[in-house]
Amino acid sequence: xxxxxxxxxxxxxxxxxxxxxxxxxxxxxxxxxxxxxxxxxxxxxxxxxxxxxxxxxxxxxxxxxxxxxxxxxxxxxxxxxxxxxxxxxxxxxxxxxxxxxxxxxxxxxxxxxxxxxxxxxxxxxxxxxxxxxxxxxxxxxxxxxxxxxxxxxxxxxxxxxxxxxxxxxxxxxxxxxxxxxxxxxxxxxxxxxxxxxxxxxxxxxxxxxxxxxxxxxxxxxxxxxxxxxxxxxxxxxxxxxxxxxxxxxxxxxxxxxxxxxxxxxxxxxxxxxxxxxxxxxxxxxxxxxxxxxxxxxxxxxxxxxxxxxxxxxxxxxxxxxx
Ligand code: UT7
Numbered sequence: 001x002x003x004x005x006x007x008x009x010x011x012x013x014x015x016x017x018x019x020x021x022x023x024x025x026x027x028x029x030x031x032x033x034x035x036x037x038x039x040x041x042x043x044x045x046x047x048x049x050x051x052x053x054x055x056x057x058x059x060x061x062x063x064x065x066x067x068x069x070x071x072x073x074x075x076x077x078x079x080x081x082x083x084x085x086x087x088x089x090x091x092x093x094x095x096x097x098x099x100x101x102x103x104x105x106x107x108x109x110x111x112x113x114x115x116x117x118x119x120x121x122x123x124x125x126x127x128x129x130x131x132x133x134x135x136x137x138x139x140x141x142x143x144x145x146x147x148x149x150x151x152x153x154x155x156x157x158x159x160x161x162x163x164x165x166x167x168x169x170x171x172x173x174x175x176x177x178x179x180x181x182x183x184x185x186x187x188x189x190x191x192x193x194x195x196x197x198x199x200x201x202x203x204x205x206x207x208x209x210x211x212x213x214x215x216x217x218x219x220x221x222x223x224x225x226x227x228x229x230x231x232x233x234x235x236x237x238x239x240x241x242x243x244x245x246x247x248x249x250x251x252x253x254x255x256x257x258x259x260x261x262x263x264x265x266x267x268x269x270x271x272x273x274x275x276x277x278x279x280x281x282x283x284x285x286x287x288x289x290x291x292x293x294x295x296x297x298x299x300x301x302x303x304x305x306x307x308x309x310x311x312x313x314x315x316x317x318x319x320x321x322x
Contacts, residue, residue, distance in 0.1 A: 004128040004136070005175025006322060007069070008167040010062025011290035012055050013044040013277070020157070027153040034157050039253025043160025043278030046143045051085045053094040055163035055283075056141035060095060062290070063137070067167035071100040074167075075133040077107040078124050080116030080140045080282035082311075083147060084109060087197055091141065105133065112183070113191075114249050114310025116140055116282030117164070121306070121318050122179030124168055139165040140282035147193050149209035158251070159210070160278030164286025174321060178235050180228050181316040191217050191311040221251065221309040222258045228307060228317045229262055236319050238303075240264050245298055249308030250274035250284040259307065271297070281310065298322055 019042045020031035034040050046055065056079055064070065077099075079092040092107035101107075112119040117140035124136045141163035148156045168176070195207045225248075233240065240263045248256045250273050260270045271292040273284070280287060285306050292298040302322050309315040 002129055002131070003171050003174040003176065004125045004168040005171040005173065006166050006320065007169040008063045008065070008067025009165065009286065009290040009293045010059045010064070010066060011162065011164040011287040012058035012062065013162045014046040014050055014055065016045045016047060017042050018045050023157050026150060027156060029153045029157055038158060039274045040158065040278045041275045044162055045145045046161040052081055052083050052141045052143045053085045053091050053098065055143065055161065056091055056095050056139045056165070057098050059141065059163035059165040059286070060099060060137055060139055063165035063167045067169070069135055069167055072103065073135045074099070074101050074137050075103065075105040076124065076127060076136040077101065077105070078110060078120045078136065078138050080110045080112065080120040081142055082111055082113050082116065082281055083143045095139070112282070112310065112314040113312060114251060114279070114281045114284070115308040115312070115314035115316050116310070117285045118179060118306055118308050118316035118318050119181055119314065121176065122181050122316065125176045125179055128168060128170055134170045136168040137165060138168060139163060140284070140286045142281040142283045144210070144281050147208055147210055152209070154214060155210045155212055158279050160280050162277055162280040162283045162287050164283050164290050166286055166289070177319040177321065178232065179316060179318045180231050180235065182224070182228065183312050183314045185312065187220065187313045188311070190220070191313070218252065218255065220313060221255050224313070224315045225255070225259050225307055225309055226262045228315055229259060229305065232305060232317045232319050242303060243305050244269065244302035245292065245304045246270045247285060247289050247292065247304050247306045249310070250277060250288060251279045251309070263305070284308070293322070
């Protein structure tokens with residue numbers, strides 16, 4: 001049986017930092033409210049000409065360096081994003097060209113909003129195990145700042161831009177043990193951007209902004225993440241105490257703490273970046289992973305639980321031996 005393992009991680013944050021104090025001058029909010037309700041202190045915002053593919057490329061190059069692979073080794077590129085540069089081609093195809101991958105291997109985007117990275121990881125793992133590749137680039141990259149209404153305090157304080165990447169390699173030892181992917185389209189209107197290409201470009205220009213009924217999303221996130229955590233432990237026949245690290249989607253510190261409590265896990269074993277990154281949607285999990293790998297907290301052989309929840313609703317998890 002062939003498995004896939006994470007051979008390298010990478011991330012990239014745009015230079016511009018937007019603090020809570022600056023947001024106080026833009027909408028009726030306060031640093032105290034944002035910190036207490038979300039844990040966010042600052043977030044990074046892409047420059048005017050900086051696109052999702054730019055962030056993705058920088059994160060991908062970092063991950064490829066750590067994994068010691070070059071463009072000719074990559075035989076699949078999957079980018080999780082909700083904020084592609086253009087309608088088409090996909091960010092994955094743009095990236096394939098920029099990285100100089102010319103072996104005609106497949107490249108495509110996955111759209112599952114904040115659960116996008118676990119979706120992309122699940123697809124990459126399945127394809128790799130089925131023999132469709134040896135070395136796969138999986139990226140979560142977003143410029144969510146472009147789909148925010150900067151006059152809506154309910155949403156504009158929450159999100160940030162960034163990209164995270166992993167290189168997966170075929171292996172005889174299990175790295176990714178299992179992934180668990182779910183969706184429930186009945187709740188789509190609780191968290192959505194209600195306009196888009198097929199509903200008309202004119203409207204798209206005016207209303208293509210994130211709209212969220214926050215407290216309802218919050219309750220569903222806590223409940224579904226709790227279920228998927230149980231599902232992951234049961235599927236792998238392991239105990240909570242077998243986990244070394246929780247690497248959660250970074251939407252809200254209170255949601256992260258609820259999942260840690262469910263796992264009886266000390267916050268010392270939870271990777272938290274929400275204070276510095278805000279919610280970067282599909283980019284948040286691979287960025288958090290990269291931070292904790294590079295600062296030496298996550299070590300080879302340790303067991304990680306990755307989980308995310310987002311618009312759709314979509315949610316999912318992955319159990320990984322790093
Ligand atoms: O990543 C995808 C999944 N997304 C999530 O998981 C996000 C889930 N939701 C949340 O993180 C939280 O629900 C929020 C942080 C969005 C909101 O926190 P909350 O504790 O659920 O607050 P709330 O929505 O119940 O609002 C409480 C009050 C309201 O005022 P009233 O109606 O009680 O007078 C809001 O208008 O807070 C007000 N409010 C704000 N006040 C200051 C909402 N946004 C702000 C703000 N600054 N930025």
